[in-house]
Amino acid sequence: SQELEQSPQSLIVQEGKNLTINCTSSKTLYGLYWYKQKYGEGLIFLMMLQKGGEEKSHEKITAKLDEKKQQSSLHITASQPSHAGIYLCGADFRGANSKLTFGKGITLSVRP
Amino acid sequence: GAGVSQTPSNKVTEKGKYVELRCDPISGHTALYWYRQSLGQGPEFLIYFQGTGAADDSGLPNDRFFAVRPEGSVSTLKIQRTERGDSAVYLCASSFNMNTEAFFGQGTRLTVV
Numbered sequence: 001s002q003e004l005e006q007s008p009q010s011l012i013v014q015e016g017k018n019l020t021i022n023c024t025s026s027k028t029l030y031g032l033y034w035y036k037q038k039y040g041e042g043l044i045f046l047m048m049l050q051k052g053g054e055e056k057s058h059e060k061i062t063a064k065l066d067e068k069k070q071q072s073s074l075h076i077t078a079s080q081p082s083h084a085g086i087y088l089c090g091a092d093f094r095g096a097n098s099k100l101t102f103g104k105g106i107t108l109s110v111r112p
Numbered sequence: 113g114a115g116v117s118q119t120p121s122n123k124v125t126e127k128g129k130y131v132e133l134r135c136d137p138i139s140g141h142t143a144l145y146w147y148r149q150s151l152g153q154g155p156e157f158l159i160y161f162q163g164t165g166a167a168d169d170s171g172l173p174n175d176r177f178f179a180v181r182p183e184g185s186v187s188t189l190k191i192q193r194t195e196r197g198d199s200a201v202y203l204c205a206s207s208f209n210m211n212t213e214a215f216f217g218q219g220t221r222l223t224v225v
Contacts, residue, residue, distance in 0.1 A: 004154075033213065042116075042203060043155070043216040088154050098143065098168055098210045102154030 003027060004091050006103035013079050014111050021106045023072045023089035031092035032072045033100060034063050036085045043088060046074075076108075084110045114138075116217035118204050124223045125194055133189040133220045137206030144187050145214055146179055147203040155203055161187060162210060194224045 005024045013019050023032065031050045035043040047056045049065035049072060056063050060077045076083055086107050090100035117136040125131050137144050143162055147155035157171040161181045169179070176194075181187040191198055201221050205214040 035216070040221075042218040043205075045213050045215055048213050090154075098145075098160045098162075099157045099171070100155075100214070101157070102147075104152065104154050 003093070003101055004089065004103040006087075006089060006106050008106060009104075010107040010109075012109045012111060015080060016078055018075065018077050019079055019108070020073050020075045021087055021108070023074075023091075023103055025070045025091055025093075027070070027093055029065070029069045029072075029091050029093065030095040032065050032069075033090040033092070034072070034074055035088045035090060037088060037105070038085045046087075079108075079110045081110045081112055084108055116204055116206055116215055118202075118217040118220050120220060121218060122221045122223075124225060127194060127196060127224055129194055131191050131194055131222065133191075133202050133204075133222070135187045135189070135204030135206075135217060137185065137187070137204070138215060139185075141206035141208055141215075142184070143207045143210050143214070144181060145205040145207075146187070146189050147205065149201045149203055149219070151200075158189070158202075160210075191222075194222075196224045198222060199224045 007022050034046040037043050047063045052067040052069045054065045062075045065072045086105040088105045090102045119134045145160050146158040149155040159179050160168040164184045176192045179189045201219040203219045205216040207214040
């Protein structure tokens with residue numbers, strides 16, 4: 001969707017390196033959801049952000065939503081091969097989780 | 113079940129045929145969503161159910177697409193007169209309510225030949 005842009009389009013990193021991927025909206029978000037998808041599989045929920053300036057962490061993944069609620073970043077510390085996959089951000093533009101608009105996704109490869 | 117279950121996992125059908133795709137949501141989840149994902153794209157919203165009723169069907173592409181959830185649990189997405197452009201992965205998701213995160217199934221890969 002042009003309402004939601006993800007960057008970079010793809011990323012290859014060496015195992016152990018840190019990385020950051022981004023999700024930028026053309027409109028203010030009510031909520032931002034990060035999912036991970038392995039090829040041919042469903043989406044795995046990672047994190048949900050709803051407040052400006054909010055930051056959440058789980059294991060080695062940290063997601064942030066900026067104060068204006070238009071941009072989110074996902075940071076992975078000390079990447080591992082298990083982090084490889086497609087990272088999708090989904091935007092709630094309406095104030096209810098009933099209809100998410102997704103970006104095209106970022107393909108992450110981690111070289112052992 | 114432990115997660116959202118979708119059947120079949122793969123479906124190949126001939127152009128013009130009718131297909132049904134089934135979704136079993138997580139037990140106790142009142143909200144259910146259908147999305148469609150084409151190759152290289154993010155999922156696109158189709159329809160959202162709250163309980164038995166379709167609260168938002170604005171993403172259904174045309175009147176060949178229809179979905180039901182008669183008892184507020186299992187949902188079926190129905191596609192009539194399938195076209196090659198309908199080929200995609202159809203994803204179902206459920207959430208406890210409309211304000212909590214949605215959990216996705218593995219999807220049904222539909223191929224129309």
